[in-house]
Amino acid sequence: MSEAGGRPTIKEVARRAGVALSSVSRVLNDHPDVSESMRARVHESITALGYEPNLLAAGLRRGSSRTVGFIVADLRNPLYASIVTAAQRELGGAGYAVVITSSNSEAERDEEMARGLRLRQVDALIVSLTDETHPGVIEELARFDGPVVLLDRQVPDLRNASTVETDHGTGMKRATRHLMELGHERIALITGPLEARPSAQRVKAFLDVHRENGLEYPEDLVRTGSFEPGFGEGSTSELLQADRPPTALIAGGNQLLTGVLRSLRGLGIEAGRDLALISCDDVPLSELHTPPITVIDRDIEEFGRAGARLALERLSDPDAAPRKVVLPTSLVLRESTVRVPSH
Amino acid sequence: MSEAGGRPTIKEVARRAGVALSSVSRVLNDHPDVSESMRARVHESITALGYEPNLLAAGLRRGSSRTVGFIVADLRNPLYASIVTAAQRELGGAGYAVVITSSNSEAERDEEMARGLRLRQVDALIVSLTDETHPGVIEELARFDGPVVLLDRQVPDLRNASTVETDHGTGMKRATRHLMELGHERIALITGPLEARPSAQRVKAFLDVHRENGLEYPEDLVRTGSFEPGFGEGSTSELLQADRPPTALIAGGNQLLTGVLRSLRGLGIEAGRDLALISCDDVPLSELHTPPITVIDRDIEEFGRAGARLALERLSDPDAAPRKVVLPTSLVLRESTVRVPSH
Numbered sequence: 001m002s003e004a005g006g007r008p009t010i011k012e013v014a015r016r017a018g019v020a021l022s023s024v025s026r027v028l029n030d031h032p033d034v035s036e037s038m039r040a041r042v043h044e045s046i047t048a049l050g051y052e053p054n055l056l057a058a059g060l061r062r063g064s065s066r067t068v069g070f071i072v073a074d075l076r077n078p079l080y081a082s083i084v085t086a087a088q089r090e091l092g093g094a095g096y097a098v099v100i101t102s103s104n105s106e107a108e109r110d111e112e113m114a115r116g117l118r119l120r121q122v123d124a125l126i127v128s129l130t131d132e133t134h135p136g137v138i139e140e141l142a143r144f145d146g147p148v149v150l151l152d153r154q155v156p157d158l159r160n161a162s163t164v165e166t167d168h169g170t171g172m173k174r175a176t177r178h179l180m181e182l183g184h185e186r187i188a189l190i191t192g193p194l195e196a197r198p199s200a201q202r203v204k205a206f207l208d209v210h211r212e213n214g215l216e217y218p219e220d221l222v223r224t225g226s227f228e229p230g231f232g233e234g235s236t237s238e239l240l241q242a243d244r245p246p247t248a249l250i251a252g253g254n255q256l257l258t259g260v261l262r263s264l265r266g267l268g269i270e271a272g273r274d275l276a277l278i279s280c281d282d283v284p285l286s287e288l289h290t291p292p293i294t295v296i297d298r299d300i301e302e303f304g305r306a307g308a309r310l311a312l313e314r315l316s317d318p319d320a321a322p323r324k325v326v327l328p329t330s331l332v333l334r335e336s337t338v339r340v341p342s343h
Numbered sequence: 344m345s346e347a348g349g350r351p352t353i354k355e356v357a358r359r360a361g362v363a364l365s366s367v368s369r370v371l372n373d374h375p376d377v378s379e380s381m382r383a384r385v386h387e388s389i390t391a392l393g394y395e396p397n398l399l400a401a402g403l404r405r406g407s408s409r410t411v412g413f414i415v416a417d418l419r420n421p422l423y424a425s426i427v428t429a430a431q432r433e434l435g436g437a438g439y440a441v442v443i444t445s446s447n448s449e450a451e452r453d454e455e456m457a458r459g460l461r462l463r464q465v466d467a468l469i470v471s472l473t474d475e476t477h478p479g480v481i482e483e484l485a486r487f488d489g490p491v492v493l494l495d496r497q498v499p500d501l502r503n504a505s506t507v508e509t510d511h512g513t514g515m516k517r518a519t520r521h522l523m524e525l526g527h528e529r530i531a532l533i534t535g536p537l538e539a540r541p542s543a544q545r546v547k548a549f550l551d552v553h554r555e556n557g558l559e560y561p562e563d564l565v566r567t568g569s570f571e572p573g574f575g576e577g578s579t580s581e582l583l584q585a586d587r588p589p590t591a592l593i594a595g596g597n598q599l600l601t602g603v604l605r606s607l608r609g610l611g612i613e614a615g616r617d618l619a620l621i622s623c624d625d626v627p628l629s630e631l632h633t634p635p636i637t638v639i640d641r642d643i644e645e646f647g648r649a650g651a652r653l654a655l656e657r658l659s660d661p662d663a664a665p666r667k668v669v670l671p672t673s674l675v676l677r678e679s680t681v682r683v684p685s686h
């Protein structure tokens with residue numbers, strides 16, 4: 001208890017321990033130049049009084065808040081939640097709290113969030129950008145003093161940043177080849193904006209496999225623009241009601257899949273019977289759909305852990321150079337990928 | 344640009360504006376006692392120099408960080424993500440940033456998160472507790488100075504807290520009655536721990552409807568313990584492989600539903616044919632399942648907005664009394680609720 005009745009102050013801690021105020025401060029800030037006996041006396045006094053440091057003030061003195069800021073494009077995507085949860089476990093083990101903010105897939109909000117976290121003095125930033133070409137957010141991240149980790153994005157101008165990337169290309173190539181082996185020549189691809197690296201990688205791989213099989217670029221079958229369910233639903237309806245509809249469809253994201261399945265239900269088209277279907281990233285919906293849906297999968301928890309490790313690496317050694325980790329994708333075959341239906 | 348070449352300081356802002364340091368500080372802190380012309384001169388100087396206030400320092404001076412802390416039990420539950428996203432939109436409109444932390448459904452972590460956010464001086468806390476009876480976290484929340492909003496939890500000792508509750512009872516009564524009208528007498532219920540308010544409310548309503556229909560308490564058919572998919576999967580397998588299996592099942596949460604459906608697939612049992620099935624809260628999985636699954640639904644975005652409004656109410660008027668908002672549930676009928684199958 002405080003002698004004055006209110007919350008105990010750092011002065012009371014010093015008085016009880018019989019040491020100078022500056023010594024208490026050195027102990028609280030983990031200063032190396034503190035004897036073991038000094039540390040013990042101060043800690044005894046802190047415990048006896050129930051003193052609690054003001055972390056905001058402590059962070060200000062040290063220039064550190066022992067906090068890592070996490071910006072996610074869309075919290076409602078279960079993928080991000082898994083990434084954040086895995087990263088949080090890794091960072092928590094190293095004594096860092098995680099504060100999360102979401103930009104709701106608006107590039108301007110990315111900038112605002114990055115600025116807010118920078119001004120709140122987080123020690124590191126882990127970022128999944130909505131639009132990696134948005135100049136405002138790149139400028140904002142460049143001004144950040146601590147380590148920056150980009151998730152699945154590439155910003156060549158940001159020499160300050162480590163990255164965790166996914167090899168989306170290899171998975172997409174396998175998926176496209178698998179569909180061609182089943183006889184499909186009219187394959188549709190729906191994915192996010194080309195300004196986001198995963199979409200650009202997917203489209204390139206998709207087109208490469210067409211080229212290597214001597215097939216024309218199916219311009220009318222590739223839809224890029226957004227990772228939201230509504231875009232998946234609208235694109236699927238357009239594609240399947242066109243004069244020459246596709247016989248197979250690849251959804252470039254689990255949120256897009258939700259929209260694709262809504263459209264199929266509305267049109268009375270059954271995946272795995274009337275249409276071959278592949279999605280990206282395994283979620284309960286792809287696993288438990290009837291029939292189960294073939295997916296381009298990756299270890300999403302390892303993705304989150306890798307992001308955390310890259311941040312910790314440079315937090316513990318500020319001279320460490322930023323680096324890049326690339327994680328693989330694989331194709332999980334299920335019953336939704338059928339041969340071309342014969343009408 | 345700063346005259347000294349580095350980041351501009353508040354002193355440089357004062358010098359350029361030709362005013363005292365304390366005047367700049369008053370402008371930055373929105374002090375009412377500042378003339379319009381003074382405000383304009385300081386803002387001109389801030390813009391010209393590109394000065395950025397240190398929010399950590401500003402928060403410390405004012406005792407406010409213009410930030411609301413959000414503790415969620417499990418970010419991987421898409422429901423929480425929707426709640427947080429809706430609340431964030433509401434709070435952002437009022438000039439508050441939101442920082443989110445997740446306790447990963449561990450009651451001890453709830454306590455740690457609440458403490459961390461309190462020591463970081465967030466202005467308000469919105470909290471979805473894992474276990475509303477855990478003494479450590481209640482103590483921690485009681486020590487928090489600002490408004491606390493509890494989501495779907497009741498802590499009578501916490502006189503400081505507003506609450507947004509869901510009327511889980513009414514939805515559960517409708518669901519149970521609907522199944523009984525279809526002829527079911529052996530109905531199973533799987534839900535979270537009784538220490539969490541939604542589970543306790545569901546079990547009570549479920550038993551009340553049994554009583555009002557002169558049916559015995561089906562002790563062997565009620566499983567409480569966790570909202571995780573694994574608990575749903577294990578409980579379903581046990582229930583359906585027992586000597587007298589149920590003919591209908593209610594899953595008390597969307598994460599539990601994932602586990603229930605995994606178990607059904609493993610056992611070769613089809614919901615909507617071999618078993619009547621109802622879930623709680625509508626998600627893509629319940630909507631897009633074959634057949635679509637009947638759900639006890641609620642307006643989850645309104646739930647998030649209501650939580651934000653309760654926090655804002657007391658942030659703008661610290662004398663306002665805490666209050667409680669209760670939101671309704673409804674039953675959305677779909678094809679998964681069939682009559683008792685005749686074997």
